[in-house]
Amino acid sequence: MERSGNFWLACDIKEAWTMGRRAQNVCADSAGAPTMTSDEALMLEFQGGSRAAFEELFARYRKPLYGFFGRRLNNPERAEDLVQETFLAVIRAASRYEPRALVRTYLYGIALNLLAAERRKFSTSSTLGQSAPEPKTDGTPEYVIWVRQAMEKLDSSDREILMLREYEQLSYSDIAELLRIPINTVRSTLFRSRLALKSYLGSEAKTNPGLRASAWQPHPRRRGMQ
DSSP states (O other), rough: OOOOOGGGGGGGGGHHHHHHHHOOOOOEEEEOOOOOOOOOHHHHHHHHHHHHHHHHHHHHHHHHHHHHHHHHHHHHHHHHHHHHHHHHHHTTGGGGTTSEEEEHHHHHHHHHHHHHHHHHHHHHHHHHTOOOOOOTTTEEEEEHHHHHOOOOOOOOHHHHHHHHHHSSSOOOOHHHHHTTHHHHHHHHHHHHHHHHHHHHHHHHHHHHHHHHHHOOOTTTTTTTTT
């Protein structure tokens, strides 16, 4: 049977998961210097049926997406599942993909939708008496826990914008597009959140001398936000 451009729909995502770990799709130009195929070019190649293009995209974004889910859910197993669900969604929508935005923004848009669905599901289960999984802190540096606690004090919407900027390294315009808010709202929220975080950490450092030297940094990206 002839495979169509969307033949990945018939593949097991777990197989792609394994292959993605080994994918190394770096091309060499005529002079022998390595060149990197853009995400957008790979996505179009995948849309045309390229298995290697999908494997490379998977290899590039598996870890970033795992970090995205892991930091927000504190559940490594579900984070891994949701990474697979993200790429499964890419496979299912491959024929409809249009290069209107960066592939990175496209992937995080899918991830945000899956995250919202996961949180709704958890909210429903919580009403039935199931408790949230406790964040795992074994072996976690104290300053990392400290910054996490500070982040939790922010409003959920402010925290999400700050995390997209500091963890995922998205641009202001990417964040505005993903969350469907004005770019000026992104700027003002980041400014306000950073001030609040700095104030909290500075206050806590005064009462925790042992953490002051090792943990306190004015910019959250430098320490603790890992």
